[in-house]
Amino acid sequence: MSKVKNIAFVVPFLPKRASGGVLVILQYAERLAALGNTVTLYFQANDTLRKLKIPMFVRKKVTEYRLTYAPDNWYPLNKKIKKVAIQSLKDVKKHDAIIATGLRTSFFVKKLPAECGKKFYFIQDFENWGGFTDKDVLDSYRLGLDNIVISNWLSEIVTKVSAKRPKLIKDGIDTELFKVVFPVDKRNTHSVILQYRGDSEPIKGGKYALDVVRKLKDKYPDLKVKIVSREPKTNKIPDWCEYLYNLPLKDVVVANNQASVFICTSIEEGFGLPGLEAMACGCVLCTTDYRGGREYAVHRQNSMVSPVKDVDAMVKNISEVFSDNKLRKKLSINGIRTANNMSLKKSCDKFAQYILENI
Numbered sequence: 001m002s003k004v005k006n007i008a009f010v011v012p013f014l015p016k017r018a019s020g021g022v023l024v025i026l027q028y029a030e031r032l033a034a035l036g037n038t039v040t041l042y043f044q045a046n047d048t049l050r051k052l053k054i055p056m057f058v059r060k061k062v063t064e065y066r067l068t069y070a071p072d073n074w075y076p077l078n079k080k081i082k083k084v085a086i087q088s089l090k091d092v093k094k095h096d097a098i099i100a101t102g103l104r105t106s107f108f109v110k111k112l113p114a115e116c117g118k119k120f121y122f123i124q125d126f127e128n129w130g131g132f133t134d135k136d137v138l139d140s141y142r143l144g145l146d147n148i149v150i151s152n153w154l155s156e157i158v159t160k161v162s163a164k165r166p167k168l169i170k171d172g173i174d175t176e177l178f179k180v181v182f183p184v185d186k187r188n189t190h191s192v193i194l195q196y197r198g199d200s201e202p203i204k205g206g207k208y209a210l211d212v213v214r215k216l217k218d219k220y221p222d223l224k225v226k227i228v229s230r231e232p233k234t235n236k237i238p239d240w241c242e243y244l245y246n247l248p249l250k251d252v253v254v255a256n257n258q259a260s261v262f263i264c265t266s267i268e269e270g271f272g273l274p275g276l277e278a279m280a281c282g283c284v285l286c287t288t289d290y291r292g293g294r295e296y297a298v299h300r301q302n303s304m305v306s307p308v309k310d311v312d313a314m315v316k317n318i319s320e321v322f323s324d325n326k327l328r329k330k331l332s333i334n335g336i337r338t339a340n341n342m343s344l345k346k347s348c349d350k351f352a353q354y355i356l357e358n359i
Contacts, residue, residue, distance in 0.1 A: 005096040005359055007032055008040040008117065010086075010109055012102040013047040014066050017230045017246055018074040020273050021124050024150075024171060025101050026075055028122075031348035032355065033078050040082040042092060043067065044105065060087045074248070092116050096359045103127040106140040118359050121145035123154055123166070125270035129203075146358060148351070150271045153291040167354055170295060171271045172347030175340050177249060178280040182257040184332050189322055191224040192216070193259035193283065195274045198231055205265035205288065210236065211311045212263060216318060226255050256281035260328065261318055266290045267308050276342060279303070279335035284328055286318050296342060300327075302334035 009029055015022055026041075033039040045060040063085035071077055086092060089108070095117035100109040106121050121143070128134050141147060141158045147166035149155045158166045192213065197204035217223045217240065225241040233243045244255055256262065262278030262285050269292040275285050276296055285303035287293050288310075299305040304321060306313035321328050 004036050004038065005356060006038045006040075006094070006117070007355065008042055008092070008095045008098045009122075010042045010044065010092075010098065010100055010105040012044055012104045014043045014063065014070050016066065016070050016073070018249070021102075021270075022071070023075060024124065024273075025122070026071060026077060027344060028348055028351045029081055030078050031352045033081050035352060035356075037356075039080070040084060040093070040095070042084050042086045044108070045085050045087045046104070056087050060085050089113075097355055099355070100145060103132055103137060103140050106143055106145060110143045110145065119145045120355065120358075121147050123147060123149045123158065123270075126154065126157065126268070148354065151292055151295050153294070154270060169347060169350045169354065170342065171273055171276075172342050172344040173273060173277050173280055173339060174249075175280060175343045175345075178253055178256070178277045178339070180257065180280075180282040180336065181253065182282075184260070184282040185329070187258065187260050187282075188222075188224050189260055189328075190220045190222050191226075191259045192261045192263050192318065193226040193228065193255055193278065194263040194265075196227045196229040196231070196237075198229075198234065198236065200231065203267050203269070205267045205309070207236075208265040208288075208309055208311055208314075209263055210238070212265065212314050212318070213241065214238065215311065215315045219315070219319065220322070224259075226259060228252060228255055252277070253281060256283055259283055261286055261321055263314070263318070264288060264293065265309075265314065266293065268292070271295055275303075276339050280339035282332050282336060284321050284331045285335055286314060286321065288314070296338055300331075302331060302338045304331065 029039050045063040048059040048063045067083045094115050098117040099120040099122055100106040101122045109119050128137050138161045141161045147158050149166045149168055150171050155168050194209050197206045213225050227241050228244045230246050237243055256278050262283035264275045264287040268290050272292040275287055279285050287297050288308045289305050297303040304317035306317050
């Protein structure tokens with residue numbers, strides 16, 4: 001790993017606000033740069049303002065403008081990492097390795113000439129949305145790129161269709177940032193926190209989370225609810241909930257440390273970092289049994305797990321945590337241990353090592 005390499009990532013879009021999937025990409029790029037490698041982030045202009053009928057050169061100009069402030073407004077990126085807006089294959093330079101980071105980018109990277117570098121595909125979810133079908137997703141796994149996945153369930157799918165087991169590198173969290181800073185036993189017992197996505201991402205199960213907190217409020221009038229979101233508040237949010245809009249990560253840590261329970265009602269996700277981050281902060285994770293969560297959540301060992309979309313089962317689990325101090329303490333301690341064993345540093349090191357050893 002001592003020889004300097006030239007490595008590039010192709011990213012589908014550059015969000016103006018924090019995005020979990022893009023954040024992981026940036027963190028891996030940071031690690032490769034920290035090891036002395038030359039790193040470039042190519043951002044596709046195709047998705048910029050794609051709901052509007054505007055020429056591609058305008059999309060590229062808008063993307064270039066966004067690169068002047070994002071992601072630095074929500075993640076201070078290493079200045080040595082190059083950020084480039086692209087609209088076609090000819091915009092990509094020579095590299096030792098080039099890494100697709102999403103469904104759209106996988107087909108783009110496949111078409112690049114060999115001089116653009118060894119081709120990898122970093123798979124974070126089953127991306128059958130935004131106009132793409134299951135077939136499109138499976139076809140991307142068959143492109144012959146060197147596939148890397150973040151979870152066991154994705155590994156099984158990719159293995160079946162590509163006839164080759166991908167490299168598994170599970171997500172990790174920043175354990176120096178996400179940690180207990182306020183004693184768990186001094187928190188309000190009837191206090192919960194959740195991360196909310198509304199109509200823009202129904203797969204996150206936001207409507208079920210709101211149903212859960214409403215039922216809990218009926219049962220526990222003193223219930224304290226914090227809702228963290230990067231979406232502006234709408235009238236769907238009850239007035240008695242504290243709505244925390246577009247928080248920086250350090251403030252998410254503070255919010256997690258003020259709650260006893262973290263609620264996750266996801267229907268499907270590649271992994272699910274917020275639940276693991278909340279565990280590290282001492283919250284008891286009460287989650288649905290979505291496939292990404294199975295990478296770390298074990299019912300009654302480090303979390304309480306209920307069926308997807310089953311609001312009553314989730315309320316029952318949380319009520320049991322509220323009423324059983326011994327159970328609450330056990331789950332919190334085991335959750336902290338689980339989270340600390342899945343550190344971002346470990347994940348970054350594994351990713352960098354794999355790329356550099358397979359160029």
